[in-house]
Amino acid sequence: MATQPKPAGPLPKLRPENYLSREFARGENEHLWGKVWLVAGREEELKGVGDYLTFNVANESIVVARGKDGLVAYHNVCPHRGRRLADGCGRAQQFRCKYHGWTFNLEGKNTQVLDRHDWEGALDDERLDLWPVRVDTWGGFVWICMDMEGESLAEYLETIPQYLDPFELQEMRFRWKVELHLQVNWKVALEAFMEGYHVAATHPQLIQVAGNDYTQSYAQGKHAHFGYWKDVQPLGTPSPRLATKGFEDPREGVIEFFRQIEEDLNAIQTDRDYEAAKRIREVLPQGTDAMTAMVTAIELGRQAAIEDGTQYPEALTFEAMAQAGSDWHIFPNCVTLPYFDGALWYRARPDHRDPENPDKCIYEIWSLKRYGPGKEPKVETRIITDPTTESVGLILDQDIANMTEVQAGMKSSKFRYARPNPVQEMEVINFHQTLERYVLGQSTGGI
Amino acid sequence: MPTVTFIDPDGAAAQVDVRRGETVMRAARAAGIEGIIGECGGFMNCLTCHCYVTAGEGGQVPAPSAAEADLLDCLAERRANSRLTCQIVGEDGLEGAVFTLPSWQ
Ligand code: FES
Ligand code: FES
Ligand SMILES: [Fe+2]
Numbered sequence: 001m002a003t004q005p006k007p008a009g010p011l012p013k014l015r016p017e018n019y020l021s022r023e024f025a026r027g028e029n030e031h032l033w034g035k036v037w038l039v040a041g042r043e044e045e046l047k048g049v050g051d052y053l054t055f056n057v058a059n060e061s062i063v064v065a066r067g068k069d070g071l072v073a074y075h076n077v078c079p080h081r082g083r084r085l086a087d088g089c090g091r092a093q094q095f096r097c098k099y100h101g102w103t104f105n106l107e108g109k110n111t112q113v114l115d116r117h118d119w120e121g122a123l124d125d126e127r128l129d130l131w132p133v134r135v136d137t138w139g140g141f142v143w144i145c146m147d148m149e150g151e152s153l154a155e156y157l158e159t160i161p162q163y164l165d166p167f168e169l170q171e172m173r174f175r176w177k178v179e180l181h182l183q184v185n186w187k188v189a190l191e192a193f194m195e196g197y198h199v200a201a202t203h204p205q206l207i208q209v210a211g212n213d214y215t216q217s218y219a220q221g222k223h224a225h226f227g228y229w230k231d232v233q234p235l236g237t238p239s240p241r242l243a244t245k246g247f248e249d250p251r252e253g254v255i256e257f258f259r260q261i262e263e264d265l266n267a268i269q270t271d272r273d274y275e276a277a278k279r280i281r282e283v284l285p286q287g288t289d290a291m292t293a294m295v296t297a298i299e300l301g302r303q304a305a306i307e308d309g310t311q312y313p314e315a316l317t318f319e320a321m322a323q324a325g326s327d328w329h330i331f332p333n334c335v336t337l338p339y340f341d342g343a344l345w346y347r348a349r350p351d352h353r354d355p356e357n358p359d360k361c362i363y364e365i366w367s368l369k370r371y372g373p374g375k376e377p378k379v380e381t382r383i384i385t386d387p388t389t390e391s392v393g394l395i396l397d398q399d400i401a402n403m404t405e406v407q408a409g410m411k412s413s414k415f416r417y418a419r420p421n422p423v424q425e426m427e428v429i430n431f432h433q434t435l436e437r438y439v440l441g442q443s444t445g446g447i
Numbered sequence: 448m449p450t451v452t453f454i455d456p457d458g459a460a461a462q463v464d465v466r467r468g469e470t471v472m473r474a475a476r477a478a479g480i481e482g483i484i485g486e487c488g489g490f491m492n493c494l495t496c497h498c499y500v501t502a503g504e505g506g507q508v509p510a511p512s513a514a515e516a517d518l519l520d521c522l523a524e525r526r527a528n529s530r531l532t533c534q535i536v537g538e539d540g541l542e543g544a545v546f547t548l549p550s551w552q
Contacts, residue, residue: 049523050551068523091551093494094521101492105521112492112518 012429014418016410018436019185025350025358027439029058032332034146035438037156039334039347040064040135041142042366044173044376045089046071050106053089055144056352062133062144063095067106071137073144074108074130085130095130104130140170158221163324166315167338172368173376175342176266178392179364180400181351181385184407186333186361187431190348192399193335194431196226196326197424200241202398205264207239208246209257215326217426222434224427227325234294250290251280254297264394267344267367268337272308273301305341309372316340329427331434342369359407365396449505449541453480453498456550465537471546472496472533482548489533491518495552496532503543508535524549 017024040055040062052065054076061076063086076084078097085095085104094111095104103112110128113119134145136153138161143153154161182189192198196215200207207213211233217226231240236253238246247253258277261269277297280288284296302312327337337344344367351360364381384390387400409415420428453461453475465474475483475496484495491514502508511519511530519529532546 048551093497093523096486096493101487101490103492103494103521106523111521114492 009422012420012422014420014428014432016415016417018432019188019407019410020358022356022358024439025356028350028435029355031441032435032438033058033060033349035150036147036332037136037143037145037151037153038332039141039330040073040144041089042174043137043140043142043170046142048091050091050093051089052086052092053142054086057349058352058355060146061352062146064133064135064142064144065092065106071135071142072106072108073133073135074104075133075146077131078102079110079128079130080113102128108132137170139164140172157330158223160220160223160328160330163220163225163320164328164336164338166313166317166320167324167340167343168313168316168370169336169338169343169368171310171313171370172343173371174379175270175367175369175377177364177366177379177381179362179381179383180387180392181383182361182363182387182400182403183359184361184403185358186348186350186363187435188403188406189361189363190329190333190335190346191428191431192403193327193337193346194224194226194329194427195421195425196228197421198399198402200239202402203395206260206395207241208244209236209238209253209260211235211237211239213239213241215424217424219426219430222331222430223329224430225325225328226424226427227322227327229322229325234290235297236294237290249286251284251286251288251293253290254280254293258297260395265344265396266393267365268339268342269301270342270369272304273297273341276300276304301341305370309375310370313340327427329431331431332438340370342367344368365392449537449539449544451503451541451544451546453478453483454545454547455480455482456548465541467537469537470533471498471535471537471541472531474537475532475546480548482552483532484552485533487533491515491531491534494518494522494531497522497524497549497552498530498532498546499526499528499549500530500532500535501528501545501547503541503545505542505544506540508541508544522549524551 041053045053046066049066049068052063055062062073063076064073076086078085080102083097083099085097101114105111108130136143199213212231215226216229235257238244255277258274262271262274279300280293280297306312329335333348335346347364349362351362354360391397448464448466450462450464463474463478465471472485476485486495487493500508515531515534519525
């Protein structure tokens with residue numbers, strides 16, 4: 001019996017307007033950011049009572065603080081004449097408006113109106129307290145939702161906790177933080193990290209030692225992930241796209257992989273893992289196969305982490321790690337790449353200083369790591385306004401170099417729609433389908 | 448002119464002279480006491496002049512007004528002897544008083 005040719009699937013298409021039009025950006029500001037749960041920061045930034053941070057997105061500013069009974073969040077605006085109350089982050093006993101001195105306690109209650117008698121009682125029935133915002137935590141992140149009704153954070157995250165809880169992101173702390181001010185749409189920046197399809201062309205040095213770089217991606221409700229589940233090859237071996245057999249001694253390939261991640265990315269796997277990986281030269285004989293070399297390097301990293309005073313996450317079996325895959329898009333504006341020892345976390349949003357401009361965004365990169373008790377560094381955010389003159393490491397520089405070219409290229413009169421890969425770029429496809437439901441009211445279902 | 452003592456959260460002490468009629472907050476700021484910020488200049492608005500006060504040999508430190516007592520309730524680190532130093536004025540009774548700074552301000 002002759003095999004039937006497989007019928008062609010529908011061609012997934014993405015609308016360039018989603019990245020380029022002011023109207024769509026306004027639509028996001030109106031229908032997206034106020035309706036979803038968003039990462040406002042890390043719990044480690046709000047350790048003591050009175051610690052606060054501000055989070056600006058679109059036209060909104062939110063202040064999150066640790067009150068006497070836990071985290072609180074409010075719209076960061078004074079009800080008197082609208083001055084923003086708090087700026088940046090810090091520690092305060094109360095929120096005090098710098099304009100006319102109205103004050104609010106950490107519970108958001110108005111505590112002082114200067115010369116209140118001038119109103120002759122007219123303020124008595126007026127609501128003068130700060131407008132509350134929902135706040136919750138997961139994975140060590142502080143999440144806010146401006147919509148006071150609707151899904152809880154746990155409901156919103158859908159299957160994410162089931163896959164990512166074993167990584168214990170809440171046990172990690174900042175290793176470094178970068179904030180990039182980019183002349184591209186926030187989604188262009190984020191999508192540079194939402195598929196593994198670009199790795200061969202964008203990071204040619206990496207595929208010499210990163211195993212099989214062929215990825216598969218799947219939607220998980222509003223969110224999505226990708227991983228390496230097919231024809232898996234150990235780290236340290238070259239991509240099957242290449243003719244090379246790789247390192248003659250597979251141990252050296254594994255060490256080279258950890259070196260690249262440490263020196264060219266400085267995230268996900270850690271300096272501790274790289275140091276531990278080098279020890280496979282001592283503990284394994286020459287000629288050890290690549291799989292044994294990789295598994296041993298990972299195990300030595302695990303032992304090094306435990307010796308350094310961090311607990312290995314108990315629930316994170318090899319199976320759990322494999323099921324999670326490598327990369328998660330957390331709708332709408334975060335992406336994470338978790339490992340047992342560290343994680344990368346990206347957060348994108350329109351530039352709040354020009355929120356309707358689709359060509360501008362704030363892009364943050366957070367490298368997280370498990371530290372032994374008290375060993376976490378004090379981390380300042382490095383702000384980069386021109387990434388062409390300041391490096392964030394080879395791998396990220398390569399990713400960032402694509403962004404402005406994509407933003408400019410999509411403006412071509414010939415570029416009517418993007419044609420994402422249905423197997424490897426499902427995170428991007430699912431992202432736009434979900435986004436359009438929020439912004440346009442329903443999926444446009446094709447072009 | 449009464450002399451008072453400020454003790455910072457690490458236990459280090461500093462003597463400050465408070466001119467008669469001047470507030471303890473302003474005297475502390477002039478003396479460069481870290482931890483007395485006094486952002487509002489003294490109209491009981493900013494709560495950044497908070498201290499724990501113990502009277503010295505001079506006698507009694509006058510009790511807080513009702514308005515001050517209300518505001519002290521907002522403080523995360525409120526204790527029974529919490530005071531806003533912008534509400535305490537230099538007079539003989541202040542001699543030897545000890546002002547302990549809260550762990551953060
Ligand atoms: S605007 Fe805040 S007190 Fe006037
Ligand atoms: S100086 Fe502002 S309350 Fe005392
Ligand atoms: Fe990349």
